[in-house]
Amino acid sequence: MKTITEGDLLATIHDVANRAGVSVATVSRWFAGQNVRAAEAVRKAVDELAYRPNISARSLKTGRRGTIGVVVPDITNPFFAAVVKGLERAIPNGTFRILLASSDESAEQEAEVLADLTGRVDGFILAPADEQDRAPLALHRAGVPVVLLDREVTGGELHDVVLVDNVGGARAAAEHLLSLGHRRIGMINGPENTTPGRERRAGFVQALHAAGLAADTGLDFTGDFREPSGRALARRILDLPERPTALFTANNQMTIGALKTLRESGIRIPDALSVVGFDDLTLGSRLEPPLTCVTRADEEQGELTMQLLLERLQEDVPAPPQRIVLDAHLEIRGSTGPVSAQEGRAPARTRRKSATAASQPVPRKASHD
Amino acid sequence: MKTITEGDLLATIHDVANRAGVSVATVSRWFAGQNVRAAEAVRKAVDELAYRPNISARSLKTGRRGTIGVVVPDITNPFFAAVVKGLERAIPNGTFRILLASSDESAEQEAEVLADLTGRVDGFILAPADEQDRAPLALHRAGVPVVLLDREVTGGELHDVVLVDNVGGARAAAEHLLSLGHRRIGMINGPENTTPGRERRAGFVQALHAAGLAADTGLDFTGDFREPSGRALARRILDLPERPTALFTANNQMTIGALKTLRESGIRIPDALSVVGFDDLTLGSRLEPPLTCVTRADEEQGELTMQLLLERLQEDVPAPPQRIVLDAHLEIRGSTGPVSAQEGRAPARTRRKSATAASQPVPRKASHD
DNA sequence: CTGAAAGCGCTTACAG
DNA sequence: CTGAAAGCGCTTACAG
Numbered sequence: 001m002k003t004i005t006e007g008d009l010l011a012t013i014h015d016v017a018n019r020a021g022v023s024v025a026t027v028s029r030w031f032a033g034q035n036v037r038a039a040e041a042v043r044k045a046v047d048e049l050a051y052r053p054n055i056s057a058r059s060l061k062t063g064r065r066g067t068i069g070v071v072v073p074d075i076t077n078p079f080f081a082a083v084v085k086g087l088e089r090a091i092p093n094g095t096f097r098i099l100l101a102s103s104d105e106s107a108e109q110e111a112e113v114l115a116d117l118t119g120r121v122d123g124f125i126l127a128p129a130d131e132q133d134r135a136p137l138a139l140h141r142a143g144v145p146v147v148l149l150d151r152e153v154t155g156g157e158l159h160d161v162v163l164v165d166n167v168g169g170a171r172a173a174a175e176h177l178l179s180l181g182h183r184r185i186g187m188i189n190g191p192e193n194t195t196p197g198r199e200r201r202a203g204f205v206q207a208l209h210a211a212g213l214a215a216d217t218g219l220d221f222t223g224d225f226r227e228p229s230g231r232a233l234a235r236r237i238l239d240l241p242e243r244p245t246a247l248f249t250a251n252n253q254m255t256i257g258a259l260k261t262l263r264e265s266g267i268r269i270p271d272a273l274s275v276v277g278f279d280d281l282t283l284g285s286r287l288e289p290p291l292t293c294v295t296r297a298d299e300e301q302g303e304l305t306m307q308l309l310l311e312r313l314q315e316d317v318p319a320p321p322q323r324i325v326l327d328a329h330l331e332i333r334g335s336t337g338p339v340s341a342q343e344g345r346a347p348a349r350t351r352r353k354s355a356t357a358a359s360q361p362v363p364r365k366a367s368h369d
Numbered sequence: 370m371k372t373i374t375e376g377d378l379l380a381t382i383h384d385v386a387n388r389a390g391v392s393v394a395t396v397s398r399w400f401a402g403q404n405v406r407a408a409e410a411v412r413k414a415v416d417e418l419a420y421r422p423n424i425s426a427r428s429l430k431t432g433r434r435g436t437i438g439v440v441v442p443d444i445t446n447p448f449f450a451a452v453v454k455g456l457e458r459a460i461p462n463g464t465f466r467i468l469l470a471s472s473d474e475s476a477e478q479e480a481e482v483l484a485d486l487t488g489r490v491d492g493f494i495l496a497p498a499d500e501q502d503r504a505p506l507a508l509h510r511a512g513v514p515v516v517l518l519d520r521e522v523t524g525g526e527l528h529d530v531v532l533v534d535n536v537g538g539a540r541a542a543a544e545h546l547l548s549l550g551h552r553r554i555g556m557i558n559g560p561e562n563t564t565p566g567r568e569r570r571a572g573f574v575q576a577l578h579a580a581g582l583a584a585d586t587g588l589d590f591t592g593d594f595r596e597p598s599g600r601a602l603a604r605r606i607l608d609l610p611e612r613p614t615a616l617f618t619a620n621n622q623m624t625i626g627a628l629k630t631l632r633e634s635g636i637r638i639p640d641a642l643s644v645v646g647f648d649d650l651t652l653g654s655r656l657e658p659p660l661t662c663v664t665r666a667d668e669e670q671g672e673l674t675m676q677l678l679l680e681r682l683q684e685d686v687p688a689p690p691q692r693i694v695l696d697a698h699l700e701i702r703g704s705t706g707p708v709s710a711q712e713g714r715a716p717a718r719t720r721r722k723s724a725t726a727a728s729q730p731v732p733r734k735a736s737h738d
Numbered sequence: 739c740t741g742a743a744a745g746c747g748c749t750t751a752c753a754g
Numbered sequence: 755c756t757g758a759a760a761g762c763g764c765t766t767a768c769a770g
Contacts (some may be wrong), residue, residue, distance in 0.1 A: 010488075012763055023741045028765055055489050056434070057763035059425035060746050067468070067491075076454050076649070088444075088472045094485060097437075102457055106573060119379075120424050120435075210664055256652060263655050263732040281626060281652060282447070284747060286632050288657030391756045397749055406755060426747035429762050490744060 005245055011049035019045035068096050068309060069121035071113055072149070072224070073105045075130060079279055079298050082128070083149065086302020087125060090310070096122070103129045105191075105224055111135055118144060123309050127151050130193050145312040149305050151195040160312065162305040163322045166196050166278075169294035169328030170203030170248070173276045176292070176330055177246040178211045181339035182274060185216075186244035188233045188254050190225040197222070200250045200278055219244050223254050230257025238265055245339045246274035252281055256289070270337035280331065289334030296328050380418035382516065388414035404457050434706075436492035437465050437678065440482055441518070442474045442498060442594070445624055448648055448667050452518065455671020456494060456507045459679070462478045465491070472498045474560075474593055482503055487513060490677050496520050499562050514681040520564040522613035531650025531674040531693045535565050538663035538697030539572030539617070540646045545661070546615040551643060554585075555613035557623050560595040560649070566591070569619045569647055587596055588613050599708050607634055614708045615643035621650055624660070638731050639706035649700065658703030 017024040020041040028041045031053060032071035045051070059065050072080040088098060099121055114135050116123070119350040123145035126136060131154050136146045140158060144165040148161035151180060176346035177185050187204055190197035195347040205215045221236060223229030231248060234257065237244065249255040261323055267273050270288055277284075311319070386393040387412040399411045400422060412700065414420070418721050438612050439456060440708040441449040452611035457467060468490055472479035477498040483493070492514035495505060501723050505515045509527060525683050553661035556573055556738050574584045590605060592598030599618060603626065614710035638658055646653075646662040655661040673693055680688070 013765095016465065016761080024740085024764080025766080027742055032765085035739070050485075053486055054429070054763050055426035057746090057764075060423070060429050060748080060763080061765045063746085065425070073445070074454075075457075076447065076450045078445065078450075079449070081447075081450045084469070085443075085471070088469075093481070096467050097489065100453070100457075100467050102454070112462070115421075117466065119421055120466065217546050233743095237649045246753085259652065259655055281648060282650060283628065283656065286628055286656070287652065382749095383747080393748080394750080394757060401749085404755070406760095409749050426762090427749075429747080430749045431765080432762085613765085732761085 010054070010289075011051040011126060011368035013051070013053065013126075015049055016042065016045045016051045016307055019049065024048055035250070045055050062200065065120060067099050067121045068174075069099045069101065069114075069117040069124045069126075071103055071117070071124065071246050072128045073103050073127055074253075075100070075102055076094035077225075077280060079150075079252055080296035083305070086304075087306045088302075089299070090303040090306035092310075094223070096310075103127075105129050107133055114139065120269050122367040123147070123311055123313055124147050125305055126153065128153050128194075130191075130194060131195060140178060145309060147305055147309040149335035150301065158321050160308040160322045160324075162301055162308065162326070163195065164296045164301065164346070165324045165328045166199030166204065169201035169296070169330070170200040170250070171207045172203075172328070172330040173294055174204045174207030175210075176332060177209060177248070177276060178213075178275060180246070180274065183213065183339070184219060184242065184246070186219040186221070186223050186247045187250065188223055188237070188247065188258060189250040190200045190223060190228055190254070192222065195281075196278075197225075198252065199324065204248060208268050214248075223257075225251050225253060227257040227260075230254030231261050232257070234261035235265075236353060238262075239266065239320065244273070245334070246276070247249070249277045252277065252279040255279070256281060259287075259291075269335050274336040274339075276330075276336050285331075285333060287335075292330045292333045292336040293331055295331045301326055303309040316367060378461045378630040379423075382420070382422065384418055385411065386563045388418065406599075406613075412441075434489060434491050435465055436468050436490045437675075438468045438483075438493045438495075439477060440470050440486070440493065440730070442470055442496055443622075444469070444471055446594075446620075447651060448519075448621055451667035452671035454672070455673075456675045457671075458668070459672040459675035461679075464488075466526070467677075472496075474498050474595065476502055476534065477732070482509065487511075491684055492516070492676055494518050494674055497522050497563075500564060500567070501562060505681035514678060516674055516678040516681070518664040519670065525691050529677045529691045529693075531666045531670055531677065531695070532564065533695045534571035536575065536699045538647060538665070538699070538722065540576045541572075541697070541699040542617050542647065542663055543573045543576030543579075543663075545705060546643060546645060547576060547582075549615070549643065549705060551613075551615040551626045552582060552708070553588060553611065553615070555588040555590070555606045555615040555616045556619065557590050557592055557599055557606070557616065557627055558590060558619040559623070561591065561619040563594070565620065565647075568585030572618060583695065592626075594620050594622060596622045596629075597627040599623030601626070601628050603627035603630035604634075608634065613642070615645070618644065618646045619649040621646065623661070624648070625650060628660075640702050643705040643708075645699075645705050647697075654700075654702060656704075661702045661705040662700055663697050664700045665695055670695055694710050 013027050016027045020038055022038045026036055027042055030036045030039060038044060051278045075081055099117060101113040103113060112130045124139060125147050125151040128151050133153050136153050136156055136159055139146050146159055148159045148165060183303050189201050192198050208215050221233040223233050249258045262269060269275055277291055280293050280295045281291055282291060308322060382393045382396050389407055391407045396411055399405045399408060402552055468486060469515055470482040472482060476507045477497045494516050494520040494619055497520050502522050505522050505528055506526055508515050515528055517528045519532060521530050558570050577584050590602040592602050618627050638644055646660055649662050649664045650660055653662055677691060
């Protein structure tokens with residue numbers, strides 16, 4: 001037995017080969033799971049040297065990185081956190097790892113991140129900041145698999161995508177409000193150039209039209225899916241000369257923002273204003289009142305997305321792109337109620353200039369539980 | 370100008386060198402920011418070929434990966450989500466990327482994840498699942514920088530670590546309850562073999578002792594920092610023959626679980642039970658009642674942690690390890706109140722066998738806002 | 739099943 | 755400042 005290269009730091013495949021008395025090719029094959037005569041000797045040498053293959057060398061040779069790039073708008077959004085958890089869970093042990101990056105809802109930052117990540121990953125899971133985003137297409141053309149998460153891209157029919165039924169969910173929310181007698185319904189929506197923004201408005205408007213109502217553009221506000229915009233737009237809505245009797249907030253973060261404003265202004269929910277959100281909140285069912293909202297299986301959405309990408313990465317001949325749309329369910333809780341009360345009182349049509357006079361905390365009993 | 374290798378897929382440094390009429394060394398140097406005579410020609414060639422250096426090749430040569438492994442117990446815990454956001458924000462553009470993995474509060478899974486990630490990253494940011502964890506030390510010895518996040522490791526004095534003042538925060542929470550007259554105070558704590566679990570109990574007990582009280586082990590429960598354990602343990606506490614008048618829940622997820630149980634059981638907060646949590650909830654200030662809790666700067670904790678690691682990765686001669694302890698603040702809101710009411714009624718000392726009779730929803734007025 | 743050898747695409751002393 | 759050349763640690767036809 002020859003003297004072993006005493007690994008200063010890390011043993012290489014040569015060290016293992018020497019110690020096992022085989023060629024490096026044999027060691028490599030043993031690692032690849034192929035049958036090898038000296039399997040036991042190799043195993044022993046690997047063990048003794050605590051050898052681990054150098055990932056960079058392997059990647060350089062094979063072109064595979066063992067990494068998946070995950071780009072989401074904001075990891076502190078509980079929906080995306082849950083999705084990432086699902087993504088991770090769907091990865092078989094020891095196959096891939098997740099390279100995580102945020103776009104902050106900015107198409108520019110997203111482009112930077114994608115550029116930086118390309119070449120470091122085998123594929124992408126991406127929730128694009130903008131439906132006009134050309135990056136996914138470019139990646140696809142360059143042979144990098146991209147699965148779209150929760151958001152599509154125009155002309156992106158060649159991408160796999162896992163969506164939720166935004167139209168149906170938003171329509172259910174609006175129908176619910178309509179069935180309670182509401183006719184002046186406000187909306188705090190996300191950007192129209194995102195799939196959730198576009199589709200949630202579409203479903204909302206559909207329901208209004210079906211009820212013979214024209215969508216009231218004066219009650220329709222566009223935020224950026226983040227909390228501060230929900231806060232600010234709820235403020236705008238409260239300051240309207242003719243307040244709506246109900247409000248649909250198109251995602252969790254904006255719902256949170258809106259609820260904060262409403263609470264601060266002492267608006268009674270649902271008596272003074274019914275609120276329905278898209279996506280549940282952490283303690284949504286324990287809020288006072290419990291939040292009526294559109295829910296969905298967020299972790300499962302992550303799992304499905306990862307499964308799609310994993311299939312792409314394994315396939316020999318390209319299968320047609322898949323478009324999965326998950327169900328959305330309306331969860332009726334306590335934040336929505338009949339319109340009757342306020343409809344009685346005529347809205348203050350005359351107070352047109354009142355810009356901040358809208359918030360009068362009204363003391364009254366609140367139901368508990 | 371010679372014919373260019375038409376990149377089937379990606380241009381290599383040779384393609385750029387050829388097109389620019391220089392050697393590959395020059396191209397490499399240009400990328401490294403060194404002064405190069407043909408800078409303009411190189412830039413142009415890089416541009417035209419859309420050349421991006423192959424990361425694996427570079428890593429193989431330099432030993433640097435441009436990646437940081439981040440291992441947290443659970444990304445859906447809003448604290449860790451916020452931390453990850455802070456971590457990402459602290460990374461200068463184009464320097465490092467984050468490889469994210471979860472340990473699920475399991476030391477075994479953490480060990481697997483670390484083993485799999487070692488060799489793919491330049492350093493680790495780790496919130497160890499167990500203070501006895503030897504892995505960080507092993508990594509450190511192997512020359513892989515590790516910064517500990519929110520949790521220490523015994524014998525880990527050689528690691529950088531960014532903590533929060535768990536002792537002070539928990540003590541403040543307990544002192545607050547004591548000052549309200551509470552003497553029977555329950556605790557739902559995390560595992561004793563984690564820093565937050567150990568220190569939050571320590572601070573809690575310190576306050577009791579200072580008030581001349583012995584810590585009542587019968588009111589002291591240990592969960593796993595996850596929501597279901599908070600749920601279950603709150604149930605156990607409600608079923609106690611002699612219920613406490615106040616409860617300290619040692620992290621956000623367990624607070625959520627406990628609040629769910631309390632709500633379901635119709636327990637009035639703070640009248641029937643005062644509740645103070647460690648770490649705020651998303652809508653903590655908007656819950657009914659608003660949650661009294663220990664708060665801290667979570668995103669900043671992430672930023673600081675990353676800064677520490679970045680310094681490690683740059684230093685030539687090893688600086689002594691740093692131990693940063695961030696302030697914790699008690700935010701007094703509505704979920705805690707004076708003990709008076711229940712103290713009047715003698716606790717039902719006789720109902721020793723009652724295992725599930727503790728939850729009697731009591732209808733009564735609730736304050737609003 | 740096995741080994742010798744080429745080569746993946748870079749970086750970096752080395753000599754000029 | 756520059757180029758020729760070695761070499762980082764693997765994998766994989768190729769020939770046996």
